[in-house]
Amino acid sequence: xxxxxxxxxxxxxxxxxxxxxxxxxxxxxxxxxxxxxxxxxxxxxxxxxxxxxxxxxxxxxxxxxxxxxxxxxxxxxxxxxxxxxxxxxxxxxxxxxxxxxxxxxxxxxxxxxxxxxxxxxxxxxxxxxxxxxxxxxxxxxxxxxxxx
Amino acid sequence: xxxxxxxxxxxxxxxxxxxxxxxxxxxxxxxxxxxxxxxxxxxxxxxxxxxxxxxxxxxxxxxxxxxxxxxxxxxxxxxxxxxxxxxxxxxxxxxxxxxxxxxxxxxxxxxxxxxxxxxxxxxxxxxxxxxxxxxxxxxxxxxxxxxx
DNA sequence: GCCAAAATCATCCGAAAGGATGATGTCGAA
DNA sequence: TTCGACATCATCCTTTCGGATGATTTTGGC
Numbered sequence: 166x167x168x169x170x171x172x173x174x175x176x177x178x179x180x181x182x183x184x185x186x187x188x189x190x191x192x193x194x195x196x197x198x199x200x201x202x203x204x205x206x207x208x209x210x211x212x213x214x215x216x217x218x219x220x221x222x223x224x225x226x227x228x229x230x231x232x233x234x235x236x237x238x239x240x241x242x243x244x245x246x247x248x249x250x251x252x253x254x255x256x257x258x259x260x261x262x263x264x265x266x267x268x269x270x271x272x273x274x275x276x277x278x279x280x281x282x283x284x285x286x287x288x289x290x291x292x293x294x295x296x297x298x299x300x301x302x303x304x305x306x307x308x309x310x311x312x313x
Numbered sequence: 314x315x316x317x318x319x320x321x322x323x324x325x326x327x328x329x330x331x332x333x334x335x336x337x338x339x340x341x342x343x344x345x346x347x348x349x350x351x352x353x354x355x356x357x358x359x360x361x362x363x364x365x366x367x368x369x370x371x372x373x374x375x376x377x378x379x380x381x382x383x384x385x386x387x388x389x390x391x392x393x394x395x396x397x398x399x400x401x402x403x404x405x406x407x408x409x410x411x412x413x414x415x416x417x418x419x420x421x422x423x424x425x426x427x428x429x430x431x432x433x434x435x436x437x438x439x440x441x442x443x444x445x446x447x448x449x450x451x452x453x454x455x456x457x458x459x460x461x
Numbered sequence: 462g463c464c465a466a467a468a469t470c471a472t473c474c475g476a477a478a479g480g481a482t483g484a485t486g487t488c489g490a491a
Numbered sequence: 492t493t494c495g496a497c498a499t500c501a502t503c504c505t506t507t508c509g510g511a512t513g514a515t516t517t518t519g520g521c
Contacts, residue, residue, distance in 0.1 A: 253467060266449025268507070281470050288510070298477085299508075300448055301414025401497060417478070429500050436480070446507085447478075 240313035247311060256290045259283060261312050264303045391458035400459065404438045407431060409460050412451045 247257065262272045269287070273280040287299070294309075296302035306312045395405070410420045417435070421428040435447070442457075444450035454460045 255468065263448055264452065266444065266446055266452040268446060270507085278468085279470055281472090282468075284509075285469080285471095287508090291509080296414070297509090298414055298416060300411055300451065303448060303451070304412065304414040403498065426498085427500055429502090430498075432479075433499080433501095435478085439479080445479090 241310070242312075243310035246309045250293045250309070250311075252290065252293055252311065256286050256293075257311060259286050260290060260302060260306050263287075263299050264306065264312050388461035389458070390460075394457045394459060398441045398457070398459075400438065400441055404434050404441075405459060407434050408438060408450060408454050411435075411447050412454065412460050 242257075252260075258276065259272055262275065267275070269283045270280050273283045276283075287302075291297065291302055294302050294305045296305055303312070390405075400408075406424065407420055410423065415423070417428050417431045421431045424431070435450075439445065439450055442450050442453045444453055451460070
């Protein structure tokens with residue numbers, strides 16, 4: 166949370182500084198309140214939404230997903246297996262993305278972490294699943310009903 | 314999304330109107346830019362975060378639609394897809410082994426060909442399926458009913 | 462506030478995978 | 492017999508994976 170506070174502080178400061186600088190140089194000051202107000206509002210609304218999204222991002226992976234495959238019933242994650250293997254939510258999330266065929270880099274980009282982080286998650290996951298390769302991890306994951 | 318735009322518009326208008334009203338009555342106009350900027354920033358950041366939270370919360374309320382086809386029916390390879398993509402039997406065979414999590418070397422050993430051969434089969438397969446990685450090939454293969 | 466689990470990131474290094482290309486060999490159809 | 496599809500193998504080179512290790516930061520409970 167500290168990071169966020171800092172972020173806001175800095176951002177606010179920057180915006181205000183920018184406004185001051187601009188005010189005395191290029192823009193007419195008439196009706197500036199509306200203009201600047203709108204500007205600030207827009208910027209902070211954007212940042213706010215972004216932040217809000219980030220805050221809750223992947224809060225819980227317990228969401229049950231439905232599959233379009235017309236041959237199988239709804240997927241229900243086997244919580245027992247998850248607990249027995251000690252697989253964390255993040256690891257599950259990444260396993261799913263691997264099953265979708267993403268590379269480590271792509272996974273990092275979609276969940277907003279570095280490729281390195283993805284790799285460490287994977288290392289641990291492999292160990293927990295007893296897998297030597299990502300394809301094997303996917304196979305085991307499906308077998309144990311960790312992923313659809 | 315229209316609702317959000319409207320919401321923001323109205324809110325922005327309200328805030329600015331409020332500011333105007335206040336400006337001419339109670340507050341000193343000196344340094345008002347900073348004060349109002351901060352105010353607007355705070356308000357919109359809050360609203361933004363709140364909105365962001367709402368957005369993701371809604372996303373988590375995923376509905377579970379489901380098809381009621383009987384449990385596992387035997388797998389039937391989609392010959393049409395196979396023909397359409399021009400995938401050869403050997404390539405299919407290897408794709409299945411990949412889906413089981415085998416490495417190229419292991420596949421070569423189980424099918425009695427060299428690792429190099431496996432690789433060329435795979436290269437062609439990837440091209441036909443439009444896959445960049447083996448995991449992706451497996452995903453596509455399952456999707457198109459080339460493999461169970 | 463403190464602690465443990467989870468998540469984050471990095472670096473080094475070897476192994477595996479993937480791309481590009483060329484060369485045989487086999488077999489069935491034209 | 493010639494041609495084309497399929498299968499086989501190789502070499503060179505780049506990218507991606509995965510293992511090992513160490514470290515910091517968040518976070519949830521107590």
